[in-house]
Amino acid sequence: MTAAAYRNTLLSLLCLTAGIVDVIGYLSLGHVFTANMTGNIVLLGLAIGKSLQVTVFHSLTALIGFIVGVIVSTIIVGKAEKTFWPSPVTKALAIEAFILFVFACLSISSAFVPVYILIILLSIAMGIQTIAAKRLGIAGISSTVLTGTLASLLEDLSGRLFFSKQNKTFLRDAVLRALAIILYCVGAMIVAFAEPHFHYIIIWAPIVLILGIILTALTKLQKVK
Template sequence: MTTQTAVPRSGDRAPALTLWTMMILTFVTGVVDAVGFLGLDRVFVGNMTGNIVILGMAVAGADDLPVVGPAIALGTFTFGAFLGGILLRRRRKAWSGAVSGLLIAGTVTLTGLGAASLVPGWADTTVFELVASSSTAAVMGVQAAVARSLAVTDVTTVVVTSTLTSFASESLVGGGVRGVWNRRLAAIAVIFAGALAGALLLNLGLAAPLLLAAALTGVVAALGHGLLYVPVASAASAAPE
């Protein structure tokens, strides 16, 4: 019986390519968080810290903040991260078929939500808001699990608080001016750019930023599977007869 596994391509390109793919996913997080907060009743779909803070203030009765949306998003994000962790638990630090499959599933989900938002009258309903925010949060949970599995230092794709802390307390302290230009600053700038793009695209409707996020996630899946993943026959099947 033959089996297949996945190993990263050898050579110096693999770490850089993996970093670039995670940066693209970080941009996607900025886009969909802008969609969630501005277009889906103030729900963060990637930044769960924001949802927890909103829930705390909402429970206190502050400013008529939403409860149901952030609560469901927390649950679906957690489920997405759990599912991703289950599928990736034996394939750490390598771009496996499971990584590609999870990102493709995210692409399909975001594409479906973008298409659904084009249905007249549907995007303005509370049901759509809840479905869209919870589904996108699940996609972000999966994405976070993928990033954690691939273990690119300082790039989690969904949150930059720890990255900003590392940048300020380590890069600036240890490197001075030379410590400014690194992946930590890049991750912060990229998620900012994603949020900016998402907010601007919302002027065209929900479909535009959601379909952009879907397209970029699909690009990452294709790049990763094509350049970072190699199916390798097992030793048993590779041995000469």
């Protein structure tokens, strides 16, 4: 595999991770999204409109956590040099992995841990990942913002369909955007199938994925200019 293929694969795996984390949060933490803030804001609006106080606090906690994660990640990677795989991106992912590890450990004794702590841990991790992935600058993909990714994909496909000059070329960006959406959905499906019977196992899956991404980045991409 070329360095570009490795990098594109790692970005795709970040999308898979986000799908897994989002559904873990939705199924286990009171039906709240911790990665997809568009859906979370919609749930927040519905909860406020129907005076569902618990749901309001859950959604607000996720939103605050995500904001914190974005700020932290921006501080880490915001001024990183535009290299093939900036080292601050790896540092940000390492922090994300640690936060997910803390979440997994606390989930074991979740009966004694306030749900708000678990929500904020997952949402901070996803905020960090969103900016770290976006900093790679690949097809405008940030691993959690699927609406924009879907719109860009449809724009690409429409352009090739209706404008003959674009029909001859199948752009890499369109493939990556489609793959990002598919893998996010696959991550959600994995948790939906596994969560009822393997709850305390599936929560470790995103940690393993992030650690694998970090290891691959360090060994295959960190020195690529």
